[in-house]
Amino acid sequence: MLSTYKYPKFAYRRPPELAEGRDRHYPVVVVGAGPVGLTTAIDLAIKGQPVLLLDNDDTVSIGSRGVCYAKRALEILDRLGCGDEMVAKGVSWNVGRTFFRDKEVFNFNLCPEPDHHRPGMINLQQYYLEEYLVRRAEAVGNIDLRWKNNVIAVTPADDRVTLRVETPDGAYTLTTDWLVVADGARSPIRTMLGLDIEGKVFMDRFLIADVVMKADFPTERWFWFDPPFHRNQSVLLHRQADNVFRIDFQLGWQADPEHEKKPENVIPRIKAMLGDDREFELEWVSVYTFQCRRMKDFRHGRVLFVGDAAHQVSPFGARGANSGIQDTDNLVWKLKLVMDGKAPARLLDTYSEERVCAADENLMNSTRSTDFITPKSTVSKTFRNAVLGLAEHYPFARALVNSGRLSVPSFLTASRLNTPDSDSFAGVMVPGAPMDDAPVEAAGGQQWLLQVLGERFQLLYYAPDAGALDAATVRALTGLADGALPVEAIVVAERGRAPAGLATVIDAKGRIRERYDLAPGTAYLARPDQHVAARWRRLDAERVRAAVARATCNA
Amino acid sequence: MALNTQPNLHEPGKRYFRAFSPGDDFYELLIDTHRDLTDEQSAMVNARLILLLANHIGDIGVLREALKIAREGV
Numbered sequence: 001m002l003s004t005y006k007y008p009k010f011a012y013r014r015p016p017e018l019a020e021g022r023d024r025h026y027p028v029v030v031v032g033a034g035p036v037g038l039t040t041a042i043d044l045a046i047k048g049q050p051v052l053l054l055d056n057d058d059t060v061s062i063g064s065r066g067v068c069y070a071k072r073a074l075e076i077l078d079r080l081g082c083g084d085e086m087v088a089k090g091v092s093w094n095v096g097r098t099f100f101r102d103k104e105v106f107n108f109n110l111c112p113e114p115d116h117h118r119p120g121m122i123n124l125q126q127y128y129l130e131e132y133l134v135r136r137a138e139a140v141g142n143i144d145l146r147w148k149n150n151v152i153a154v155t156p157a158d159d160r161v162t163l164r165v166e167t168p169d170g171a172y173t174l175t176t177d178w179l180v181v182a183d184g185a186r187s188p189i190r191t192m193l194g195l196d197i198e199g200k201v202f203m204d205r206f207l208i209a210d211v212v213m214k215a216d217f218p219t220e221r222w223f224w225f226d227p228p229f230h231r232n233q234s235v236l237l238h239r240q241a242d243n244v245f246r247i248d249f250q251l252g253w254q255a256d257p258e259h260e261k262k263p264e265n266v267i268p269r270i271k272a273m274l275g276d277d278r279e280f281e282l283e284w285v286s287v288y289t290f291q292c293r294r295m296k297d298f299r300h301g302r303v304l305f306v307g308d309a310a311h312q313v314s315p316f317g318a319r320g321a322n323s324g325i326q327d328t329d330n331l332v333w334k335l336k337l338v339m340d341g342k343a344p345a346r347l348l349d350t351y352s353e354e355r356v357c358a359a360d361e362n363l364m365n366s367t368r369s370t371d372f373i374t375p376k377s378t379v380s381k382t383f384r385n386a387v388l389g390l391a392e393h394y395p396f397a398r399a400l401v402n403s404g405r406l407s408v409p410s411f412l413t414a415s416r417l418n419t420p421d422s423d424s425f426a427g428v429m430v431p432g433a434p435m436d437d438a439p440v441e442a443a444g445g446q447q448w449l450l451q452v453l454g455e456r457f458q459l460l461y462y463a464p465d466a467g468a469l470d471a472a473t474v475r476a477l478t479g480l481a482d483g484a485l486p487v488e489a490i491v492v493a494e495r496g497r498a499p500a501g502l503a504t505v506i507d508a509k510g511r512i513r514e515r516y517d518l519a520p521g522t523a524y525l526a527r528p529d530q531h532v533a534a535r536w537r538r539l540d541a542e543r544v545r546a547a548v549a550r551a552t553c554n555a
Numbered sequence: 556m557a558l559n560t561q562p563n564l565h566e567p568g569k570r571y572f573r574a575f576s577p578g579d580d581f582y583e584l585l586i587d588t589h590r591d592l593t594d595e596q597s598a599m600v601n602a603r604l605i606l607l608l609a610n611h612i613g614d615i616g617v618l619r620e621a622l623k624i625a626r627e628g629v
Contacts, residue, residue, distance in 0.1 A: 368579050371586060379589045379597035383582075389628065399562040399578040411572045428572055 004212060004242040004283065005127055010058045010134065012148040015165075017172035026052045027339060029163065029176040031151050031189060034061065035126065036307030036324035037182030038133035042080045043332040045142035047455070049339065052176070053143055054165060056150035060134070064210040064284045066126035067238050067246055068318035070407040071111065072434060073325045074118040075530070079454045082136040083118070086129060090122030091239050096221035098403045100388035102228055106401045115511050116437045117448040121221075121318070121406060123240045125210075129321075154179070154192050154303070161302050178335060179303045182324075185291075187309035195300065199293020199363075202314060204374050207249040207260050207287050211270060213280035214243055223403040225373075225388055229272040234373050234403075237273075244283060247273070248315075250374065257287035290314050292367055294359045298352040304331060311359040316369040316404035319362040326409060327355050333455075333528035337552060342484055347553040350417055358410035365405040372402035409434035412531060419525075419534035419547040426517040435530045438511035443504065449512060450530060452505055457487045457548050458526045461539060462518040466504045467496030474499055476541045485548050487525070492518065527551060558620040 017024055030041045033055035041053040069077075069086065077083040098106040110120025137143045152171065153164035161179045165172055181189045190197065222237040224230070233250040240246055249269060251260055259265060266285050274280070294311035298304065307324030331351045337343035375381035390397035411433050412418070418431035429436060438449045446452050461477060463469055469477075469491065477489035478501050490505055491498040492512055498504045507513055516524060516535075525534040525547050534547035549555040564577040571577055589597045609618055 365579070368583055372582070377589065377597075378594050379592070379601070380586050383585065387582075390624075394560040394624070396560050396562045396564075396578075399564075399575065400582055402575070402579060402582070405573070405575050405579070408573060413570075433572075 003281065004244055005125065007059045007062070007127065008131060008134075010145075010147045012058055012168060013146070014169050015146055015149065015167060015172060017174060018167065018169050023173050023175070025160070026050075026174060026176045028052070028178040028180065028335070029054065029161075029174070030180040030182060031055075031163075032182035032184060032307075032309070033057075033130075033134070033145065033147075034182060034184060034307070035066065035129055035133065035321050036328060037180070038130065038137055039076070039080060039325050040180050040182060040306060040328040040332060041143050041145070042082075042133065042137050042140055043328055044336065045137070045140045046080060047332065047336045048142070049336055050142045051144070052174075053137070053145045054149040054151060054163075055145070055147055058147040060130035061126040063286060064125065064208050064246055066129065066318075066321040067123050067240060068121050068322070068406070069124060069129065070121050070318060070322045071116070071118045072407070072409040073322045074122065075437070075450050076325050076329045078118070078450065079329075079530070080136065081140070082132055085132045085136075086124055087118070087122055089128055089132075089241050090124035091219050091241060092119040092122050093219045093221065093239075094120040095218075096223065096403070096406075098391075098401055099222070099224045099227060100385075100391070101226050103392060105388055105391040106398045106403075110406060115439050115509055117439075117450065118437070123219075123238050123246070125240050125242075125244065126321070128241060151183075151189060154189055156193070156301055156303055158301070177302065178339065180331070180335075181303060181305045181309050182307050183309050185308040185312050187305070189303075190295070190305065190309055193300065193303070195295060197293050197295045197310075197312075199291055199312070201289060201291045202370055202374070203253040204370075205251040205253060205255045205257060205260075205287055205289055206315075207251055207255075207266065207269075208285065209247045209249070209266055209270060209282065210240075210284040211245050211247065211280045212243055212283055213245060213278060215245065215274075215278065215280075217245070225384075225403070227273075229275070230269065235273065236403075245280075251287070255287070260287055261285050288315075292363050292370075294356070294363065298327075298355055299348050304335070304348065304351065306331060310355070311363070313359075313362050313366040314370045315366075316373060317362070317366045318404075318407045319366050322407035323358060323362050326358065327351075329529045330355055330358075343552040343554060350415065350553065354410075354412050354415050354417075357412065357414060361410050362407075369402050369404045373404075417527075417533065417551045417553075419543075419550055421535065423535070423537040425535065427515060429516045429524070429532055429535070431532050431534055433532045435526060435532060436515040438515060439508045440512070441506040441508050449505070452490065452503075453526050453530050455528055457485060457528065457533070457551070459487050459489045459544060460492050460505075460512075460516070460524040460526065461489055462492045462513065462516075462520060462522045464494050464520055465496040466491045466493035466498040469498060469502075473539060474502065476539055477502055479541060480544060483545070485552060485554070487544060487548060525551075556614055556617055558617050558624070560624075 155162040224235040236248040306327040413432040480487035533551040
């Protein structure tokens with residue numbers, strides 16, 4: 001099995017502690033070089049922060065695991081400089097089709113609006129994602145990535161965290177100011193620290209099969225409820241890179257995983273699904289169950305939990321790796337400000353607050369999907385089948401069909417980092433909103449708004465003609481760049497160019513004005529993670545500074 | 556008035572950022588209402604629910620249309 005991919009083997013090197021025989025102290029250590037740990041390390045590194053990344057293995061994710069990477073995760077990977085590679089190798093898609101028995105009852109488009117850079121979703125085997133992230137981590141510098149370095153003890157204290165690390169050459173001790181834990185669902189570090197994670201196991205089993213075939217299935221997500229080829233259960237089909245198709249068969253709780261995994265039992269299921277003699281080759285088979293649970297708090301002093309270590313959801317909706325990548329997007333700018341002494345440590349409490357809210361939203365949506373896909377009682381199944389039966393003809397029922405609510409970013413509307421609106425706006429770009437993309441023309445050759453945003457606080461200021469700004473406005477905008485927490489002003493315009501020292505972005509298709517409800521004089525304050533912090537109808541530099549102070553816990 | 560078969564669920568005062576949210580809010584409430592009931596009890600809950608909602612709708616022309624669609628293909 002597994003003929004399309006060759007697993008890399010990353011070189012273990014004797015760590016300097018063992019080579020030199022002395023302990024060392026690090027400003028920040030990340031544990032776990034999966035998608036979430038790697039994005040954390042890369043994000044820190046591109047912000048100029050040297051980081052030590054430890055992993056207990058020496059290769060990438062084995063077998064068929066994460067598949068779908070959503071628009072928001074791709075936008076974050078773009079900010080980290082590796083979105084293009086993922087999208088080029090992955091299979092982009094927006095359309096999902098849902099079948100009930102032998103009929104299509106519903107289809108959806110994840111990105112129904114035009115003029116966004118990234119598609120709703122790409123399908124890419126997790127091993128490719130990790131391989132590209134490792135390559136990116138090596139290219140950005142600042143990252144000391146140590147394979148075969150297994151953390152066996154963690155001792156937190158008020159002023160530092162002490163780690164004991166085991167390697168093929170023996171064990172060593174290190175200390176760090178900050179520890180980011182990205183060691184996955186079973187999180188050994190969470191266990192070592194005796195921290196609880198609460199939730200439930202779902203009483204169902206799913207068979208995963210990766211098959212290689214030259215098939216003419218379109219690049220869409222296909223989901224079947226109770227299909228003729230797998231009665232009373234569900235089936236999900238995704239096309240991945242290299243003509244590898246990922247199929248998930250629901251088996252029910254009583255199924256015997258060892259029996260179901262045998263090729264002689266898997267192959268007839270796939271043949272029944274394809275319905276003909278088309279040739280395919282089995283690449284990977286496994287059976288999984290899943291849990292929905294999260295830690296109460298993602299911050300424990302100097303120890304910060306991200307990704308599956310902090311929260312796990314059912315796979316329907318691709319809300320696992322996608323939310324983990326969003327955790328790091330939220331955490332890293334805050335951690336860097338705290339490490340640089342520009343924000344108090346309590347800013348990190350807002351990482352936990354904001355991402356706990358997001359985790360609860362992900363848990364809620366994925367649990368609802370699971371309850372629809374695998375009804376737990378007779379009446380629940382009757383309602384489910386009634387919805388599916390009505391969906392073919394009646395639009396209201398289509399809206400209730402839930403074969404997975406696919407990963408979208410949370411609106412952090414309850415966050416205390418937001419400055420509440422004092423002016424009125426239409427649309428959804430409220431304080432706490434993940435910022436919408438739009439096509440632009442900019443001096444740096446960027447073509448998308450989200451390529452211009454990120455890494456620092458920025459103020460989008462709208463003027464129809466950037467060349468016609470009055471002197472007082474220019475002074476106010478350029479003045480925002482002064483101080484300990486500088487704000488980069490960007491003039492969004494239909495035409496013209498702002499005076500030297502001020503960036504101009506041309507709203508090429510009028511989408512920024514439309515999506516952000518801009519009027520002349522409107523200003524949006526953007527966080528370093530491309531979320532709205534505040535917005536006003538009139539520019540007032542003092543209010544901008546106050547909003548930055550609030551968004552960094554400096555108020 | 557004709558029977559509305561377009562998506563129509565919402566909760567006053569609640570802001571939705573995703574189109575699927577109001578329908579999913581309702582569906583969860585519906586399934587939760589039946590939690591831990593026997594099949595017979597669930598059938599009774601459904602009957603009472605239909606009677607309550609029918610009275611709320613009031614317009615027998617609308618109800619006739621809904622009853623007809625509900626029966627089709629079952």
